[in-house]
Amino acid sequence: MQEQDNLQQVNLQQDNLQQDNLQQDNAHQDNLKQDNLQQDNTQQENLQQINLQQDNAQKNSLVPQVKGELLAKHEIVSRSVVKNLIREAKEGMKYAYTPYSNFHVGAALLTTKEKIYTGCNIENVAYGPTNCAERTALFKAISEGERDFSAIAIVGGKNGVITDFVPPCGVCRQVIREFVDPKSFLVILARSEDDYMVYSLEALLPLSFGPKSL
């Protein structure tokens, strides 16, 4: 009887040992998984940070974002013309009517004959009838017989303080598209006369639906 008890105890001890090993294995695996997870997260965070740094570098860059054959066209719109257009957009912003958002926007539209039409955003208590600065400038020009345009500069900010680039809304992109060649028409987003980015309309409105699409 004594021997059997001893045997049972040995078996019990072996069971305990196996369980301990199992627990250790699980704990080890859990640690391993956590390590991998942490590594994955760190890698992802690093990647996100690199992307963010690249984005900021692009934003701060003065190099036009227009590529290839469009660069040549961009040379036609010289740096001094771009600066002047930005200055005019800032002038246009002064007339912004924005009692609801207090977000002022100004635009200056350049015709191929180098005439400039400015515009501001004009809000409405019913919200829907609000008109953007870009369309104000464009409608002014169209209403005076202009049909050929080469570029538009846009500036804006809360209470008229420019702190960042203000890209045109989708509606304005489509309305501009009606009258321009999206490959050559330039959209200039500016924070100042020396800090701006240039895009082709095509870059901002790819696969666009234009007058020739009907």
Ligand SMILES: [Zn+2]
């Ligand atoms: Zn708009």
